Amino acid sequence: MAGAASAGGKSLDFSFAQQATVIVLCALTALISHMALAVFNDGVRPFMLDFIQGRSTRSATTAVSFGLSAGFIFGLGAPMALSTGVLNPWLLFLPTDVLGLLAPKKWLAPLLGGAWGALVIFGLGGANEVAHDLPVDFLTAMQQMATPILFLFTLFPVLAITRQFGKLRGGIAGVVELALVILTMKLWPDVFPGAAAMAVGVVMLIGFATAKDIRQRRADRAAAKAEAGIGSDSGSGSGAGSGAEGRQVSEAELEDPMQSLFSASATRLRRHLPLFMVLGAGVCLLAQMHVFGGGEATSFLIAKGDYSGAAQVDFYRVFGFIPLIATTALASGAYAIAGFTFVYPIGYLLPSPWLALLAGAAVFALEVLALSWIGRMLGRLPSVRDSSEHLRNAISESLWLAILFGSLLAANTMGGGLGILIVGGLYLLNEAMGRVVVRMAAAPAAVLVGGVLLNLLYGLDLFTPVKS
Template sequence: MRTMSTTGLPLAADAGLDFSLPQQLTVILLCALTAFISHMALAVFNDGVRPFMLDFIHGRTTRSATTAVSFGLSAGFIFGLGAPMALSSGVLNPWLLFLPTDILGLLAPKKWLAPLLGAGWGAVVVFGLDGANEVAHDLPVDFLTAMQQMSTPILFLFTLFPVLAITKQFGRAWGAAAGAVELALVVMTMKLWPDIFAGALAMAIGVLLLIGLAVRRDLVQRKADRQAAAASGAVSEEAPDDDPMASLFSASATRLRRYLPLFMVLGAGVCVLAQMHIFGGGEATSFLIAKGQFSEAAQVDFYRVFGFVPLIATTALASGAYGIAGFTLVYPIGYLMPNPVLAAVVGAAVFALEVLALSSIGKVLGKLPSVRDSSEHLRNAITDSLHLAILFGSLMAANAMGGGLGILVVGGLYLLNEAMGRPVVRMAAAPTAVIIGGVLLNVLHWLDLFTPLKG
């Protein structure tokens, strides 16, 4: 039986991960390009690796040591989140494509070898995933179909991330008000526009409210500071010309601008991949793309941008290494483009503007501390909401494939991971437990110790 979405459309995973030739070539070439750019230390996808790139760029640490850092920070997301999400949704994601090319690019000792390794990984993805998908669906306990249970918790709990961010930054009263508004908007959307994702409008209002509150706080504080300075007769001091951070930021921005044509090609490639609708930039987005809800997917990834622009801009200026997906604006733009040619042109232009504007963005963020704080609260709220959604969805998948025994195995593996100090990162632990649990239930079936649930 094909699993149907809330819009009546089958999930992409039900049709397998069978890519057309242009799609295969796009993935392979993009993986080759991102591995090459990683080798050049111009950009990496993992935000946690980027701060380590400064020492590597200046020769204070070795390629092998930087590769080890990248692998340690990325492996859990690749195999515990990227691969399960792709197999369950039928849509590729950045953890599966770009985290491995971070590692392979840094690992390659020669410049020419990096794109070959990246292309090799792209080939593994486009040719290997479909085979793995078919094998998994043919098993007595089909854990991939069961993992599609994660879509509903991820989509609806993700809607609450602006409420969490507002509560943490501006207190319970504003948080309660935002929660009430979002709930009302979700109910209204489900009633009036049942064919669109119910959380889209709620997230938009929530993010706008957060940004509005942050800007208001900054403006009020700046006005108070000016009045206090005027009352005391003090004159504000400008930052000294020899500010070491300003010098570092300027050098990093100049280094990135020097490779602007290469970044434009990268932006074009990522935007074209998004336009092909075989790629989703996030957990919720992957399932929306799988259901054919491209405009809703664009909205979701657009709202995420506000949580990551300050982080990506500041780490890029501090380290001299940009993000593989830039500010991730090319994701929502790509979803909405009518054809790959236009997507390539627009993606290249967006990346050019981002790289050229880095210094200006850094200066603006320096004057808006509450907006910077909002970005951090947004990222933390996204992580918190998705952690609960993925855990809950994984337990639903466990119940679908094995009932109480499935919940025991998957929940037990998750709790064991927590007790052991999280050798698998928390976000990836539950999907990993579903896969391991699915394999174990199949083994028990073959030993005639477990009968798969019907339906």
């Protein structure tokens, strides 16, 4: 699978249609963020309720958004875009979260968002050319991150199964995934070998969780029947009391403040359904243009032209984020800029931009209208909901290791032992200082800083670039 292992960076030269799409979409996402209708950062969304209800100021909410986003923008979004030549949501949508919330006037938000989109489009290409002309080409070296990210990411379902259902089932899932990777590499060398393995792993996880929920519901029904039988034997007086208690429970459920909040949030989002449909159309169109990847592994797959592999990777990721996005949206009244992210894989696979516009609008309409129903279903399937949490943690853990290992490979490529010392040392220093830069972004940021330092040392005649 040479393609995936050596995913080269694409050129950052965009067509006029691609430039216009990025600028308009950044303007739109900044406007939506200003209106507190949606943000990309999952960590910011829980804070939006206080802002919407007037208990928090715009400046305070902006500070929270910037604090939670800056590390990902400059430590992950920019390095990934420069090394792959593919745009990503951390570089486009996290800044528009901040700029939209920062803007004091509604008309200013889309101007700031559009300006950021233009800066990315026209500034990134220039930075890319300058970096490639340096004696130590650290951007090309960063392509070494591709192989660890693509292959280690494949294991996230195994980690999730192990954490939720124990060592035995986790071990079985690991053996199955390894066998599928080897089989795919042997029989279908042009196919991303992790695709089938991830699919089977996610299906196994959901199957285990669903089976557990079904067993629990059967046990609960059996217990309820047994209690009902005992109650009927105790006489009509007890039955009347039980009925009254049942009515009291129903009334309490109807008056549940969380249910009331969820209903109000869903209604608020539905009132702006046309705007969300435009947003969905724009995100899906950007994905269809193949200059955008929704994740770390996806960016490298898009860079090498494996759009079906990218679609599969982002489709499997969806299952780790549906419960988080749905519950935080219902609790806060603010949706996610990319929705449940179904528009990513759909966009990658569609042959026409017009189909992407229609599909994106339709998908977002369905998602917003189905939010309340999804919230109720998640309440009835606690194990499936827990699986989502385990999936998200497993994705973060596998990507953290892959990015760290890939960054050290990049450091070795550009500077040998000295490169590893600088990049690894910066990473360890960040850990010792309490993670000034978030862990996921610390290693790529260290590669960028290390590359600049190695070029300075070369200029001082203190370092000779490693021969490739």
